[in-house]
Amino acid sequence: MAYSYEELAEIRHYLHQHPELSGQEYQTTAFLREKLEDLGIRVLDSGLKTGLIAEIGEGRPVVALRADIDALPILEQTNLPYQSQNPGVMHACGHDFHQTSLLGAAALLKEKEDQLEGTIRLIFQPAEEISEGASAVLATGLLDDVEGIIGFHNIPQLKAGKLAINSGAMMAGVEKFKVSVTGVSSHAARPDLGVDTVTAVTTMVQNLQLLISRTVSPFEAAVLSITHLDVGSTWNVLPKSGYFEGTIRSFNPKVQRDLKERFISIINHLAESLGVDVDFEWGVTPPVTYNDAALTKVVWEHSQGIADVIVAEPSTAGEDFAFYQERIPGVFAFVGSNGAPDAPDLHHDHMTIDDAAFEVSVPYYVENAQALLRYFKK
Ligand SMILES: [Zn+2]
Ligand SMILES: [Zn+2]
Structure with a gap:
């Protein structure tokens, strides 16, 4: 009934x-x-x-x-x-x-x-x-x-x-990412003796902002937000490691896939040129x-x-x-x-x-x- x-x-x-x-x-x-x-x-x-x-x-x-x-x-x-x-x-x-x-x-x-x-x-x-x-x-x-x-x-x-x-x-299709960056710690006065993780993290964060503005069609909607970064703990030591995290969202399955691919590629290239190691963690999140x-x-x-x-x-x-x-x-x-x-x-x-x-x-x-x-x- x-x-x-x-x-x-x-x-x-x-x-x-x-x-x-x-x-x-x-x-x-x-x-x-x-x-x-x-x-x-x-x-x-x-x-x-x-x-x-x-x-x-x-x-x-x-x-x-x-x-x-x-x-x-x-x-x-x-x-x-x-x-x-x-x-x-x-x-x-x-x-x-x-x-x-x-x-x-x-x-x-x-x-x-x-x-x-x-x-x-x-x-x-x-x-x-x-x-x-x-x-x-x-x-x-x-x-x-x-x-x-x-x-x-x-x-x-x-x-x-x-x-x-x-x-x-x-x-939206949602990606949740966390990128861990590892360099070599050194005294703040001798960055040449280490590999600077602070510069690596901030360079990555800056460069990722080009992803949406320079690679996505103006007729598509997409957003990348880096919402949290954590690197270092004091003024006179260059830290060994740090990370940043955030989300990528868009409304086109192909755009979403392309963004993830280019995101990984930008970071890998920067990591190589800056001499740091990177590790990606992706959350369980839905596609479009x-x-x-x-x-x-x-x-x-x-x-x-x-x-x-x-x-x-x-x-x-x-x-x-x-x-x-x-x-x-x-x-x-x-x-x-x-x-x-x-x-x-x-x-x-x-x-x-x-x-x-x-x-x-x-x-x-x-x-x-x-x-x-x-x-x-x-
Ligand atoms: Zn809900
Ligand atoms: Zn619901």
């Missing part, structure tokens, strides 16, 4: 009260499993520690619907009646809303199972906030036969009732969330009846849905969830969701899942 929007709001409030951190979504997973089994939906044997994959319908084509389920290490300050009961942990990114939307859609699709022309796989993904969940889901192999995938994120800056989509980049043009057209068309559909402005934040899109054509949309001029942003301790947004998020999954099945059937 399908849920009413009031029932979905109640489920979301329950989940909101019981948030769990990335990779530790044990009770959340058990809760979802029970709800899905109550609905008669097959939960697949994925081997995932947390999160789960379920299935409705049969045969090809196979399309996937994805929602994330993890919360953040934030002390909630909303004072809502359903505020987090797990102090220091909060659904401040609205993943309580995402997973409840997918549960609501699952119930509706289960009712239509006889009419489905293929299989719909439901992904309740763990660990989005640490960019590890999508890779874990892909590693199960249960997405190998999936031809198209759909997901969304709530956006507090947009009013409930609005849906924003764009063909191409929706969210890049919507498939053909599927975006299908989703755009089939969302008209359910929402006020607008063209999305890409976000400089990253999203691990991008890992699916490297392997499977997909569409990621933004669902309006507040819209007040002073609405607190995602990851804010006052962030709230307008439950009216279910009226877009649930049919977004239901209508577009069926539209994609028909699209791939041809």
